[in-house]
Amino acid sequence: MKTARASKSKQVSHSYLITFGIVIAFYIIIQIMSxxxxxxxxxxxxxxxxxxxxxxxxxxxxxxxxxxxxxxxxAGFMSVGAFAGVLVYxxxxxxxxxxxxMFFAILAGALAAGIFGLLVGIPVLRLSGDYLAIVxxxxxxxxxxxxxxxxxxxxSSGLHVSFKDAASMHLSANGKVLINGALGITGIxxxxxxxxxxxxxxxxxxxxxNFIHSRAGRAVMSIRDNEIAAQSIGIDATKxxxxxxxxxxxxxxxxxxxxxxxxxxxxxxxxxxxxxxxVLVFVVLGGMGNITGSVIAAAVLxxxxxxxxxxxxxxMLIYSIVLIAMMIINQGPGMIAWRKRFVAxxxxxxSDGKEVE
Amino acid sequence: MQFLEQxxxxxSLGSVYALIALGYTMVYxxxxxxxxAHGDIIMVGSYVVFFTxxxxxxxPVLSILIAMAVCLxxxxxxxxxxxxxxxxASSLAVLITAIGVSYLLEQxxxxxxxxxxxxxxxxxxxxxxxxxxxxxxxxGETIVTVLVCILxxxxxxxxxxxTKSGHAMQAVSEDRGAAQLMGINVNATISLTxxxxxxxxxxxxxxxxxxxxxxxxxxxxxxxxKAFTAAVFGGIGSIPGAFVGGILLGIIENLSKAYIxxxxxxxxxxxxxxxxxxxxxxxxxxKKINVKV
Numbered sequence: 001m002k003t004a005r006a007s008k009s010k011q012v013s014h015s016y017l018i019t020f021g022i023v024i025a026f027y028i029i030i031q032i033m034s035x036x037x038x039x040x041x042x043x044x045x046x047x048x049x050x051x052x053x054x055x056x057x058x059x060x061x062x063x064x065x066x067x068x069x070x071x072x073x074x075a076g077f078m079s080v081g082a083f084a085g086v087l088v089y090x091x092x093x094x095x096x097x098x099x100x101x102m103f104f105a106i107l108a109g110a111l112a113a114g115i116f117g118l119l120v121g122i123p124v125l126r127l128s129g130d131y132l133a134i135v136x137x138x139x140x141x142x143x144x145x146x147x148x149x150x151x152x153x154x155x156s157s158g159l160h161v162s163f164k165d166a167a168s169m170h171l172s173a174n175g176k177v178l179i180n181g182a183l184g185i186t187g188i189x190x191x192x193x194x195x196x197x198x199x200x201x202x203x204x205x206x207x208x209x210n211f212i213h214s215r216a217g218r219a220v221m222s223i224r225d226n227e228i229a230a231q232s233i234g235i236d237a238t239k240x241x242x243x244x245x246x247x248x249x250x251x252x253x254x255x256x257x258x259x260x261x262x263x264x265x266x267x268x269x270x271x272x273x274x275x276x277x278x279v280l281v282f283v284v285l286g287g288m289g290n291i292t293g294s295v296i297a298a299a300v301l302x303x304x305x306x307x308x309x310x311x312x313x314x315x316m317l318i319y320s321i322v323l324i325a326m327m328i329i330n331q332g333p334g335m336i337a338w339r340k341r342f343v344a345x346x347x348x349x350x351s352d353g354k355e356v357e
Numbered sequence: 358m359q360f361l362e363q364x365x366x367x368x369s370l371g372s373v374y375a376l377i378a379l380g381y382t383m384v385y386x387x388x389x390x391x392x393x394a395h396g397d398i399i400m401v402g403s404y405v406v407f408f409t410x411x412x413x414x415x416x417p418v419l420s421i422l423i424a425m426a427v428c429l430x431x432x433x434x435x436x437x438x439x440x441x442x443x444x445x446a447s448s449l450a451v452l453i454t455a456i457g458v459s460y461l462l463e464q465x466x467x468x469x470x471x472x473x474x475x476x477x478x479x480x481x482x483x484x485x486x487x488x489x490x491x492x493x494x495x496x497g498e499t500i501v502t503v504l505v506c507i508l509x510x511x512x513x514x515x516x517x518x519x520t521k522s523g524h525a526m527q528a529v530s531e532d533r534g535a536a537q538l539m540g541i542n543v544n545a546t547i548s549l550t551x552x553x554x555x556x557x558x559x560x561x562x563x564x565x566x567x568x569x570x571x572x573x574x575x576x577x578x579x580x581x582x583k584a585f586t587a588a589v590f591g592g593i594g595s596i597p598g599a600f601v602g603g604i605l606l607g608i609i610e611n612l613s614k615a616y617i618x619x620x621x622x623x624x625x626x627x628x629x630x631x632x633x634x635x636x637x638x639x640x641x642x643x644k645k646i647n648v649k650v
Binding site for chain 1: 385390391439442443444445446447448449450451452453454456457458459460461463464465468582585586589618620621623624627628630631634635638
């Protein structure tokens with residue numbers, strides 16, 4: 001028993017190392033290529049979104065693959081994180097060093113998304129299956145609509161919020177508009193770097209992989225496999241589900257900050273239903289529950305359209321076909337039975353061959 | 358008077374939602390899956406009507422019939438190719454596949470007909486009716502939409518309660534395994550459900566675009582999601598529920614657009630969905646389901 005556990009944990013740390021190794025090797029290769037000037041500027045522009053999407057995919061995989069519930073509103077958390085982070089960054093960057101402002105921006109993004117994760121998670125996790133998916137979609141749309149209609153301004157008497165227009169905030173003369181409704185936040189100093197993206201990705205991987213292999217992570221997976229059975233052995237399903245959901249939201253928020261600080265303007269409609277689906281495609285293609293797969297799928301699929309400019313028009317078409325095909329091949333009961341028969345046949349042939357020898 | 362006008366506009370929008378929701382609710386009740394692509398079948402139906410009626414000047418009724426036939430074939434084809442291999446798989450897998458189909462239809466439409474909005478010509482030729490000396494004008498589209506919706510709901514309820522195929526649908530919805538043991542062809546019944554739902558989507562598409570005149574490959578997506586909301590609101594699986602839910606949702610949306618905020622009306626609609634699901638998960642007219650181990 002003891003040896004079995006030891007070898008298991010050794011195996012786990014082994015797979016950790018491979019994941020981190022891939023990320024670090026990728027970073028070094030990109031740095032060398034960038035130093036030699038091999039990278040095209042369009043490709044270089046994709047590096048930070050790539051890291052952000054990889055973080056998104058890993059965090060969504062926690063909900064979809066490990067918790068086993070489909071979230072169609074993950075972009076909403078990214079959006080909340082982005083807005084919170086950018087607001088903090090823009091209002092802090094005057095006095096203190098840039099890295100410090102960045103740190104607080106990421107912290108604010110993570111915190112805001114986490115709070116939303118809690119607020120959304122409490123009602124949402126009472127549901128399951130299709131209903132849960134549609135409610136996350138609804139929450140994602142609500143967040144998008146609210147942020148899109150929100151005007152936020154600050155003056156000497158404090159913060160002002162309006163959902164009508166900038167004038168109805170009644171700002172005093174020295175006040176400034178922070179979020180300008182559908183125009184969002186403008187004049188952001190672009191400060192995300194590829195190195196920061198990779199560091200955040202590694203932190204995300206470390207936290208989420210550790211969570212999955214911890215006691216809490218195993219509890220979450222047992223709930224995924226059979227909620228009633230898990231509850232019958234004393235696992236508090238609501239608590240662990242909420243834990244995974246909030247953790248997932250927190251990292252989506254971090255991805256949002258990283259993504260938003262890469263552009264000079266931020267609008268709420270950027271994080272819509274399509275963004276959620278795109279990240280879902282990364283998770284499904286990388287393999288549900290497979291964290292390394294999510295990173296690779298996100299990285300490859302973010303860069304691929306830049307490399308294959310011709311295929312750009314057909315990108316979403318190809319995505320959708322791949323999504324359907326992957327589901328039918330991986331999850332269809334007929335296909336699973338066929339695969340099992342095929343493997344058994346190959347094995348039988350193999351052992352026959354051995355006997356002949 | 359203005360309130361009454363908004364209410365009637367809401368009734369018109371609600372009838373369209375109700376028509377779409379009827380398709381959703383039947384498929385959900387019988388195949389136990391959320392057919393995310395339903396909204397995009399509406400879009401395809403609308404394009405067929407657009408090309409046959411607005412472009413080629415065909416008779417509007419004939420044009421809608423062609424659209425119904427196209428959508429019917431499309432719906433059954435999608436069910437056979439994409440959903441049937443996944444029967445018995447987890448609902449997560451089926452839902453992701455349905456999202457994939459939805460995307461596929463949108464992308465094909467975008468490539469085939471471009472994403473430029475097309476101006477849809479109303480299929481309704483009825484002149485507007487004015488009541489109370491012109492103080493209240495009801496458009497022909499509104500009257501036709503509401504009437505068609507009621508007619509279809511009554512016909513569907515008659516079909517489900519009084520025909521052999523309708524009884525088969527009820528049986529499959531109740532217990533698929535037992536229905537099969539009773540000699541009901543489950544696959545044929547599910548195909549029939551998809552056929553009816555998709556054909557209704559074509560009608561809904563024509564009426565939707567007659568009232569709201571632009572057509573793009575994404576036209577169906579939002580109404581589709583809202584109609585699902587309506588179906589859940591009324592109690593998914595219930596035909597009168599879809600009707601009631603659709604009408605109520607249309608009215609809520611229109612009133613919040615008129616009196617609260619245009620930008621937040623979608624948020625309010627979704628908030629209603631969330632509240633309904635939390636307070637009464639089976640909807641207004643839905644049956645209570647007990648989960649067994």
